Amino acid sequence: MASLRLTDDDVEWSAVRAQGAGGQNVNKVSNAAVLRFDIGASRLPEAVKARLRAQADQRISSEGVVVIKAQDHRSLPLNRREALQRLQALVDQAATVPRRxxxxxxxxGSRERRLKSKAERAGVKATRGRVTAD
Incomplete structure (x- = not known):
């Protein structure tokens, strides 16, 4: 599906400071890439948009905007590439039509195995309980 390939033009970018360890560099350089992708305004087919919105993913807001933050690398271009790859994976997952x-x-045989295991479990539970002197 070549038409579902996303480019830099399809998303909105911003650079922010990365979190976590990294020494002095992390305090003075904005190397984390934040990608924003509006599902409704995109050029994706309607079926893919609907499946993308229906995904239970915390990166998709209730307004239908995908927000991905990449901060694993020390350079902004690498983080931008990784964020775009994550978005592409999300879109590829939505592009595949689920099999009915x-x-x-x-x-x-499966019914027989189920009933046999139920009987075994009932037998185990029947042996539990108070001990009576007979």
Missing amino acids: RVATRPTA
């Missing part, structure tokens, strides 16, 4: 599940009946 066909309901099937349990096999006779």
Whole structure:
């Protein structure tokens, strides 16, 4: 699906200071990349937009904006590339149409195994309890 390839033009970028260890460099250089991608305003097909919005992902806001922060690398271009790759993975996941599940009946063997394990478990539980003097 070449039409679903995202570029820098599809997203809004900002650079912020990275968190965590990194010495003096982390305090004076804004190397973390924050990517914002508006699902509604994108050129993605409507079906992909709907599946993307339906994903249970904390990076997708209720307004339909994907926010990804990349800060693993020491350079801004590498962090931008990683953020774009994460967004592309999210879009690729939404682009795949889920296969329709066909309901099937349990096999006779699986039913037999289930009943056997239930009987074994009932036997274990039946041996528990107070001990009576007979």
